[in-house]
Amino acid sequence: MAPLTFVEEKSSSSTLPLQDLNEEEEYQVVIVGCGPNGSVMANLLGMYGIKTLVVEASDTIYNLPRAAHLDDEAIRILQFIGLDELMKQNSLKLDVKFNRKSQSMTYLTIKNTETVYGHPRSIFWYQPELEQILVNGFQRFGEHMVKLLLGHRMVRMCYDQKTKTNRVEVVDNETGHVKNIRCNFVIGADGGNSTVRKSMSSNLHGESGSMRWLVIDATLDSDHPKINDYFQFVCDPKLPMVSCPLPGNHFRWEFAIADGQDEDEFIAGSDRLIELYGGDLSKLKNRVADRWFDGESRFIIGDAAHCLPQFLGMGVSSGMRDSINLAWKLKMALDNINEPYRINTAALLDSYALERKPEVELIGNKSNRIGNAVMSTNIIASTIRDLFSYILLLMPFIQTIFTNNEMKPIVPIKEGIIDHGHATDQYYDKKKSSPWKSFLGFLVIFYYALLQWSSSSSSSSSRKNTHKKNVGHRIVQPNIIMNNNNNNNNTMKLDSVMGLGFSCFVVNATDNTFSLLNTNSSIWKLLNTSFITIGQNNSSSSHWKQFPSIQIQRDQDKPFNAFIGNNMDGDSIIVIVRPDKHIFGIYKGDNEIATISNSLQNTFLIN
Incomplete structure (x- = not known):
């Protein structure tokens, strides 16, 4: 059988020349690629109740280490999908040291303390274990909601202008059997050589570094000589390198290879390594795609959208931020298909690249x-x-x-x-x-x-407009105590009281505050809003007793109040937070609170 290659077509007709349309399967989203970012996206869509198909060309989940680091914001995303504690149990929390020589002459140490986002500054993990945790995570939703096809490749994709859907051909690598899929959206999580990106006529722009880097992963014998138990940058001009331990006696080295230097010499004499995964020699890439959304139905995330140098270790973390930014917007767009709202879907989906590209x-x-x-x-x-x-x-x-x-x-x-x-x-x-x-x-x-x-x-x-300075930032995550909890020592993280949709925090609430918010408005329903009061509730209305009421843990209340601009003058403050934890707006006093409804409608609805 001749090998199948990817073909992309568009049609203005609903009748497309795909094979056996009677066997067509329907999904709302197809994810191409089941690496860390595709798996995180599958977990997010499963939580949102979006019927999803994950297509992975490999026969098994990738079983060799590549990336090894997640930052605090990525751990918070794992918290959102309920996998943070399991991931932390299978990871290492390492300090970072800048050394002149390997394991000596330290001139800066960054302790791995908990950050304002409620998690360690970073964790280091073994990628095959991470990927299995993520796959197990989305499989909890069942195949009726999130289905994984291993050993399958997407070979053809057509967009139907009439029905506004994609029709996708997926082939079984072993048997050659073709499945026909209809879906609303396609997400490319298929890496730097992304097929989906190419189908969008999107190109990576940027540069490769001049320095060659050799990455070596190994499993150490139990009696291996003591080696650094922290992440280190070795700032030796004769041999720059980084190294760190990973879970399960795994260890990683990354060496800068000078021109004319043979990478084999770094592996020679490694008899104390019981298993060597080999070296990956490459130049560092800093490239970003020019299009992340084709304007209709296709997106790219993670390495398909950006290839980042490894010095900050932000590749996978950035891809996870792509996923959570896009997931809630897809949920709103899909809900709008069958609901009588007039959501500005085009602006909503266009905002994905507008928001993510500056950061990467x-x-x-x-x-x-x-x-x-x-x-x-x-x-x-x-x-x-x-x-x-x-x-x-x-x-x-x-x-x-x-x-x-x-x-x-x-x-x-x-x-x-x-x-x-x-x-x-x-x-x-x-x-x-x-x-x-x-x-x-x-x-x-x-x-x-x-x-x-x-x-x-x-x-x-400065107190003037200080509450506005953090609009657009991710909200901090202090520990909280539920006001209606008899056990006042039972603390939890702030995100625990936030739902899957928007969150509206009400500080220093009064009856007038609640009246101005008009919580029965359809815009709040559209945003699937959770209302939470913070601190003293000064309202006499019993209506508000049905919503969670929280106190910020005492040692964290001052930083939190400073973050939202609460200078304790008694004014009511409203903080509206998006599902990805970015702050939509902070409003102080009745005059600003009265503008919220119009602001939300102007942002999300077609005028």
Whole structure:
């Protein structure tokens, strides 16, 4: 049988020349690719009750390690799908050290403390275990809701303009049998060589680094000599490298390979490794696709949309953020098909790329700068870098800047689904990397951290419009106590009281506050809103007793109040949070609260 290749067609007719249309299976979403990002998306869609098919070309879940790191925001997404605790049990929580030599001459340590998002700063995991946890996660919804086809490839896709649906051909690699699928949306989670991306005429733009990197994964013997039990950057210009332990006696090294250097010498003499998975030699890529949505029904997520350098370890985490950003929007779009709402579906789905691209572009650029500064092979630049590092890091407040702001950029949503009338201008860096200036790269990193710190300090000191400065940011996640819980010592995380839809937090509630909110409005139903009161409820209305009422844990209430701009002057505050935990808007006082209904309708409905 001749090999099948992918063919993409469009038709204005509902009669398409696909095989055996009588055997057509119907799904709402087809996900192509069952890596970490495709599996997270399948979990999200399963939670939303969206009938989903996952198509994976491999016969089995991938059984070799690739990525190894998740950040706090990605762990929070795992919390959303109920898999965070299981994942943390099967991961390592490692400190990060910057060393001049391997396991020695440390000049900066970043402790793996809990962040404002309620989780460790990062966890390190063994990818085959992660993927199995994620697959088991979406299989809990049953095949009637989320079905996995292993050993199948998508070979053809047509969009029917009349029915506004896709018809997809999927072939069994072993038997050659073709399944015909009809679906509303197709999501490409099929990696850097994405078939779905190519069908959208979307191209990756960016650059590959000049430095070659060899990644080696191994399982260590039980009596292997002691090795670092933390993640380390080795900033030695003669041999830049990173290394870290992984669960199950696994270990990873990443070496910078100089021109003319033979990668085999790094593997030679490794008799103390009982199993060596081999080395993957490649140049680092920093590329972002120009189109993430074809304007009709196809999307790309994860590596299909962006290939990021590994220095910040944000590849999988960024893909998970893609998934949760898109999932709730697909839910609204699908609900709108059979509901009498006039949702502006085009603007809703277009916002996916508008919101996600700025973050991954900044992560890619900043990752390159960090790599050029920390992993420099220039001896003079490295010496100057180290000298400045030692001097600067003697000052405690400089250490605080680096350890609190860490190195991950924080990018609020500026364009997309937020209330632009109640948001202040936010800073984020779009500078391109400068690989030929490693020392300047270090100074840029320092400047960026200092700017974030000073901006945060100055904003906190100003009370005017301070409640607007975090619109577009992800809301922090403190521990809470339920007011109606007899056991006041039973704490939980804030997200535990937030549903699958939007959340509306009401602070310093009064009868007038609730009247202005008009919770019976259809817009709240459209957004599947959960209402939660925080602190003292000053309303006499029994209507509000049916909603959860919470208190922020005492040692975290001041930071939370500062985040939402509650300066304890008694004004009512409304915080509207999207399902992906980005803040849609923060409103203080009756005048601003009275504008909420119009803001939501103008954002989501067709005028």
